[in-house]
Amino acid sequence: MNPRLEVINTGTELLLGSVINTHLQFLAEALFPLGLRIERQVTVPDGRAIADALQETFGRAQIVLITGGLGPTTDDITRDIVAELLNLELVHDEGVMQAIEERFIRRGFTLGERVRLQALRPREAIVLPNQNGTAPGLYLPPLPLPNCGQSSPHIFLLPGPPRELKPMFNEAALPLLQKLVPAGASEFKRNYRITGTGESHVEERIGAELLALGIELGYCARPGEVDVRIIGSKAILDRAETIILRHFATQIVSMDESSLEKVVIKLLTERSQTLGVAESCTGGFLAHHLTNVPGASRVFQAGFVTYANDSKTRELGVPAELILEHGAVSAEVALAMARGVVRVADVDYALATTGIAGPGGGTPTKPVGTVYVALASRQGKELVRHFTFRTDRETFKTLTTQAALDQLRQQIQ
């Protein structure tokens, strides 16, 4: 049984929404390989609120990580609160003071009175050096709690700024944490990214069967895709994988959390094939996804954001009569756009999108959300699919982009 670990983040800016909490992700990913999971996370404002949050963990958690409140300003009182709750005396640490002084001299700053407070630490604490700031981290081993038969958890005090926290955690905290975990306790984690279906559909088809294996199962849904996350021993994960593949083989985008665009660029790179896109309703979002992948330039040649009808005709040679007859949002025009890209940009594959993102522009026969996604290839392969994505404008663009990329992925896989 691994120790229970909890995280307390202090920082009024987090609760005001001025800053997004990225600590949790960093800490979770760093802890997982040790077999440690964050069982609970709390955010409290600067100041005394941390006292309650810490006290709540006593008797429940074996390890507590606290971030923030170690700096020199008046609202930085994490160190004092912990000393008070554990009834510990703060002593001046000469080694810390020297490190602070050297840092100030190097930067040409003068040393203020409040800065010296950062050299105070409980006598029982181990200092975690800070390479990127003045406030050191501290580790407190379990100590008897005042007026109570229990011991305190292992407590780690860590700085708030990510660029100070991250190296300190990796270099000084992780080695200490490693010693607190029983050997061989670590679990394995796998992730399957499935496209073209919803969370509830995925669970209906495989949920019961997977849970019967005794694994831990989680889902994370984003527009157009679902991540299925399984945690357990290697042998059981192998059996779970067989089940997932049996049901979703063709819809699995990746097993390493790679995005659809990364997978498509990789497949085309391996084949030395090129790609172009023509976008109406996705308005550049499809090209943006593809060009987010480092090395995309070997594959992706050109994109056309043909928003106006004229532009479809002029840039891609879509016949004006075709647009007049079927409308700009039609299977015929989507295909003509894709064909146009293959010809004009001289590429192996082309994807095209045309639809009505809304909020305006819908008609009775083609309501807001109507979209056509087409694929054409130099070899003459042609596909077109119709969807209705009735949602907000940005999600519409995301779903359409996913559908277009997946059409290509299925074709070249």
Next chain:
Amino acid sequence: MNPRLEVINTGTELLLGSVINTHLQFLAEALFPLGLRIERQVTVPDGRAIADALQETFGRAQIVLITGGLGPTTDDITRDIVAELLNLELVHDEGVMQAIEERFIRRGFTLGERVRLQALRPREAIVLPNQNGTAPGLYLPPLPLPNCGQSSPHIFLLPGPPRELKPMFNEAALPLLQKLVPAGASEFKRNYRITGTGESHVEERIGAELLALGIELGYCARPGEVDVRIIGSKAILDRAETIILRHFATQIVSMDESSLEKVVIKLLTERSQTLGVAESCTGGFLAHHLTNVPGASRVFQAGFVTYANDSKTRELGVPAELILEHGAVSAEVALAMARGVVRVADVDYALATTGIAGPGGGTPTKPVGTVYVALASRQGKELVRHFTFRTDRETFKTLTTQAALDQLRQQIQ
């Protein structure tokens, strides 16, 4: 005295680090104008852990917002836990069931058994409709707690996916919350979006002067822009505004949190002028920003993602010799791209970007991060600027997009 509000986020994916918690920021910013602040935030895994977290708020908080765990899968048990703690019976809501059925029919999905569970709600709950998903939100007014003289807090159950939570919160939860806040308790808040400078530079120039007025001051920096947020009485905010305008008049994009692209589309719409773009290094991101603005089609005509050199020559008529002489990443080619768009797409204004996003592709004279942003107009106006944005690929695209849009904003304002 405003009611104390706490937030509980459920989601194993948050504690595993697979997903970053962006709810807190959204909720904090939406609550602020009501005079409400988040006093504490807790993240717990899916499942029963939410029971403890909710119970801890009893007697301490007057309002509790819970996100996540409302979906159809077996780990979605927020609704059940709340009913259990408050000793409430779950009843089938026919209105919710109809909305779910309509959604499924529209999308051509079949209705599974688990989906029906989402139509269950405590009899005492008010349904918060979900425009972007099946699971409705719920609001529970204070109710007597079992085995205890107290009442429960006002409890809001909200969905986990941001695209479901945000519209629901704005449309259904905020009006209810408004009624819970004493009238006249709210302070005034203004926000100035400043582009082309960094947070520390803004603070150095105006921070001390603003704080001397006795206002609450906050900064929120994003790539390429800084929001300066001031809170206080109307009279003091007027004085603060004078200071901010004196220093940053030309760099203020908006005073209502409008994005740069929204401002640009609005200005061009008022002038009945059209726009086209040519993108190399931004790879569609500039077009994507512009086409995110509802009504962009009146202004935005066409975009060219000319990633390959051939494509710059073929689509935009950039002379191959010019590319050979100066390189694709040069002021000359950026300008030729912009000119090409004005001519080919027949637009009033054109923007063009060419640069080296990295991680590969840098040279000693043109290192990774080098970028040229050009503007051309039908009237013959031509501008080109050079920047070096040494950062990750996506931030590079963002900074370049911001720089291009701001070049146009300053020109037409």
